Amino acid sequence: MIPYGRQDISQQDIDAVVAVLKSDFLTQGPKVPAFESALTSHTGAKYAVAVNSATSALHIACMALELGEGDWLWTSPITFVASANAGLYCGAKVDFVDIDSRTYNLCPNELEIKLERASVEGCLPKVLVPVHLCGQPCDMKRIRELCNKYDVKIIEDASHAIGGYYEGQPIGSCHYSDITVFSFHPVKIVTTAEGGAALTNDHKLSEKMALYRSHGITRDQDEMTEVSHGDWYYQQITLGYNYRMTELQAALGISQMMRLKEFVAIRHKLAERYSFLLKGLPVLIPYQLENTYSGLHLYVIRLQLDEISATHKEVFEELRVNQIAVNLHYIPVHMQPYYKAMGFKYGDYPDSEQYYKEAISLPMYPGLSESEQDKVVKVLTSSLASK
Template sequence: MIPYGRQSISQQDVDAVVAILESDYLTQGPAVPRFEQAVADRVGAAHGVAVNSATSALHIACAALDIGAGDLLWTSPITFVASANCARYLGADVDFVDIDPDTFNMCPEALAAKLERAKAAGRLPKIIVPVHMGGQSTAAKEIADLVRPYGIRIIEDASHAIGGSYLGQPVGSCRYSDITIFSFHPVKIITTAEGGMALTNDAELAARMERLRSHGITRDPAHMTHEPDGPWYYQQIELGWNYRMTEMQAALGISQLSHLTEFVDRRNALASRYDTLLLDLPVYLPGRLKSAYSAFHLYIIRLKDKTRHRAVFGALRERGIGVNLHYIPVHLQPYYRNLGFNDGDFPLAEDYYKRAISIPLFHGLDDLQQDKVVAAISAALT
């Protein structure tokens, strides 16, 4: 079976983790802040806050921006459920903005129209979460220009997109957002086994997210309500969670980060080769923004004949091609249906779901394996 994605682990990565296991610290040591600084420096952000998953990063980002009961968050329906759940954890409501069918990202035109309707109804969102689907940047400047006049805060869910760029700036610089989120799950561009990070240029947001990832506790006298009793003293000043990243994860992340350019360039080379090999087949290929360089976490084809979707997907699995589907529209999940969402609410997202197949793409995929994938797709379609 050729999987749709997998990690690339080198001896350098193994040695980095072993060095931590032989050191004095397994958690809350020097490796995590080194990893935070390395990622922040790489993408041009002022601060990085490492946590145990991108879901945790989304959660503390929403909490730091004070979303809660009575507030509203908008995101894309084509994403993993965490992009929406982060608001629900805090009691806020969720709605969605339909996608651009070429990039699979939040559509700026749909967003503009929805903002006008929301303004008229007096129900604007507090936070918007555009998703960099498959590693392709959102139209971030266009989105920011639309929402900032309303005072809406922006969290970029760039879980798929570390190593990508937009308008000449690395994804994660937070030029067009308050906070950007990365994921380091094993199938992502780089991995810490599990893990995530929130990036921001706002020192206060960074400090708050650091507290929230560790029970809401501070040891900084400047943030305490009264003078410390002694050098041992700490205060819990708000309700937080235990979302800390371990030293082993951070060491792996530092090592992996040194290969980021290599990983992303190889993914792009494979994607360009797919573009050529699949050109004459009855599928739609993934679009790209001219202003962006995709990290290509995923390569997603869409069948021109959606009536064959299930059959083609099954035929590929039978031929040893570990295809997947990213994602089922969030509003069609039973939990969100119970909140009032229905079929037909976001027709472009729903049409995408009836056609989309994620085919294998990862750094270690070689040309012979890729040829096998293309041959299987051709056979399944014909």
């Protein structure tokens, strides 16, 4: 089976994890801050807070921005459900902004229209979560200008995008956002087995997120401490969660970050080869926004269904039958039963829904060989019989 994505683990990675297993620390030790330092060194952001998943990172980011009951969070319908769920965790309401049909990211034009309407109706969002789908950066400059106009905070969901660049800035620099979130799931660009991180240039936000990831507990004694305590002392000053990253995960992440540029470069070579091999077929290949460099977590094609006799489902299943584990990223969040129960319905976001009818994620990972890539294209070609 050729998977749609998989981790690339080297002997260096294994040695890094084994070294931690032989050390004094497995959960909280020197590797987590060292991994956070690797993230800030790459991105240029001032602070990084490593956690056990990107979902946790989204949650603490929303909490740090004080999202709560009565507030709105807006995001893209084409994303994993966590981008929206993080708002619900905080008691906020969730809404969506339709995608740009070229980039598949949140559309700035749709955002402008929706913000103008929300301003009149008195229901502006407190937080916007643009998602860098497939690693392709959103048009963050335009999005930041619109959000500044209406005092909307921005969390970049860059779960797919570490290693990418926008306007010459590394994704994660937070140049156009308050907080950026990364994912280190095994199929992502670099992995910590499971894990995530929230980056920011705001010291207060970083302190809040660090508290929220660890039960709201600190060992610092301040003027509010009633009596003097010994070194054993800790105090809970807010309600937090157990979202900490382990030393094992951090050690793997540090090792993987050393190959980040290599991983992304290989993905670009694979993407270029796909685009060449797919030339002339009735599919749309990925579009690249000007002045950007994608992390290329995914390579998504869109079937031109009016030019072929097979259905979307038939093409997908033909690939699966031939041991090619393609996937679909994603089912629009508003079409999930849980969100339909909130009142969302088919027809609310037509560009996202059209994307869903046509999209297929082809295998994309550093270990994908040319012969495997040739097989993917061969099976895809045979399934795209002309009308």
